Amino acid sequence: MSHLLSSGAWLFVAIVSLLATGVFGAIFHSLRDLSRSALEEILKHRVDHKRASRVRRIIDDPDGHAAAVALARVVFSIISATGCLMWIVEQTSAPGTSVSVQWVWAIGGIAVTCITIWLAGTVIPQSVARHLAEPTIYGFASLVRAMYMVTAPLRLLVRGIDGAVRILAGKEEVGDVEAIQAELLDVVAEAKEEGQLDETEQQMIRAVVRFRDTTVRAIMTPRTEMEVLELTNDLGSITSMIREGGHSRIPVYEESIDRIIGVFYIKDLLRWLAGVGGSRGGKTFNLRSQLRPAIFVPESKTIRELLDEMLEKRVHIAIVLDEYGGTAGVVTLEDIVEEFFGDVQDEYEKPEDAPGAKTDEVRRVAELDARSYISDANEALEPLGLALPESEDYSTVGGYLTVALGRIPQTGERFELPAGRATMQVSVLEAEPTRLVRVRIEVAKPTESPIAIAEPAPKTIAAPETLGFAPAQR
Structure with missing residues (x-):
């Protein structure tokens, strides 16, 4: 086989294949490190519309094009290695070559071949991709598209293998x-x-x-935590609520909280109290006449859409509706801001009223607001190696504990529940007759007489939301 080509021809094949390996390696790593925005910026300053079209097709399926390029890279790497080895064979098979010289050629040649292919196929391409990813893709767009077309039948095989591995791993697409x-x-x-x-x-x-996926339901103050006024409230009860609550905008309902008719602004009350020339002229306060229109949003609306609507309508508060048209809660501009910057307490909020989680990794314990969502609680419990199960039957920590026990636990109770691969011990720090308020969760210590682990109750139990469990007051 070594006589199919001359020694010089094998060396030529090795060098050309090595260069091709480097080119395809640079393209492959560039596809992995590609910045779409930077590439779009390059396209804005180019007039080659055909090439721009090819580049955009590559952007639409970078993984597919990377797989095609990877195949070419592997093929040329094999050809390059074969060429180098055959050239070494030609050098060592010359008549009169001693065994020791043959061993030196073999070991040295293989070492040089491996290092050269590593440098040309991996190190240099990675450096090119790190600094010139976008120009590389733009310059070799035609070659990348050609490889993509040639390997079309193999892409089906690649997708099939990927899907099979994903299913075996238990991952969702x-x-x-x-x-x-x-x-x-x-x-x-x-x-x-x-x-x-x-x-x-x-x-x-x-x-x-x-931001684009978070829904209003995740940040709203639920109806069980809302502070609202009834249309029949007199001025005395209104001012009393203002003093106690400290809110500047309060929803007003008529007959039922599911019938919100407007929002009462405190500054409108101040304006009315000031009156014309500092006198109300003996007028009786009428709450309906002081109301501003309320905007209503579904709880499935994303906060990105809500923010756009609030800015457009220049409002700071919106009433959240459930799927049946009833009042699910209220959401404010402050709630959206807190999604980015955390809890923002004003001068009327008490520090102890601020919900949240406290995790002590040393003691392996965490204190949670029972109204926290399961996803938020799991983030706090992750350092402890614990995870609460998610289900459509509940959405909060309090809801999960109620469903698991089949009842509302009371202050001072302690019990154990499964939490991922471990077991957690739950202590109820504070509870009300209709809902949990705060709990302590810690990793259960194995004992000879462990506390009985509570099993989840049947699904006929009322949904946690109807029991008053909801995310923390914003």
């Missing part, structure tokens, strides 16, 4: 947007671990990434 979000969150987590971001910065970035 995610779209491009979800994949990008997950990647961004991973980068943020790594940056925090490396000390490049602090906890506050990480939370802000995570909130921005999830």
